[in-house]
Amino acid sequence: MKLEIQPIGNSYSEQAIDLILTIQQKEFNIPITIEDQPDLLQIESFYMEAGGNFWGAFVDNQLVGSIALVKFDERAGAIRKMFVKKEFRGKELNIAQKLLEVLISFCRENRIDDLYLGTITVLKAAQRFYERNEFVKIEKSNLPVKFPLMSADDVFYHLNLD
Secondary structure: OOEEEEEOOHHHHHHHHHHHHHHHHHHOOOOOOHHHOHHHHOHHHHHHOOOOEEEEEEEOOEEEEEEEEEEEEOOEEEEEEEEEOHHHOOOOOOHHHHHHHHHHHHHHHOOOOEEEEEEOOOOHHHHHHHHHOOOEEEOHHHOOOOOOOOOOOOEEEEEEOO
């Protein structure tokens, strides 16, 4: 199995929607629809035009993971759409870790010093993952004013890259 991580654009919207909605709805029973996430239909304008990016992880040309960066301030970004297909999770391929490393490298190259993210209480493994990667849990009230809040999120993290 060969893992490739690369930026993806609108031509991958359908695959990204299939990957993400399946995990959200079927695996975690999160009542979220494509209507709640219009960014997935306009990856390039939503993520890239403001200075962020959207990456896909491919195994044998199949999209099995994603991570995105919304640049919402001069030197700050929000991690979004961090998902890995269930059967590809874990230490063996380490896809989530590699996706995060690609995003952090991009941030360093583009002078984005502060990363924030929101997640959901039920996603315990995600919280442990971010904590292992030195993200610090913060209160919603401590998020930057411009942080692009998602209504479902109720747990928040920050990482300073300085």
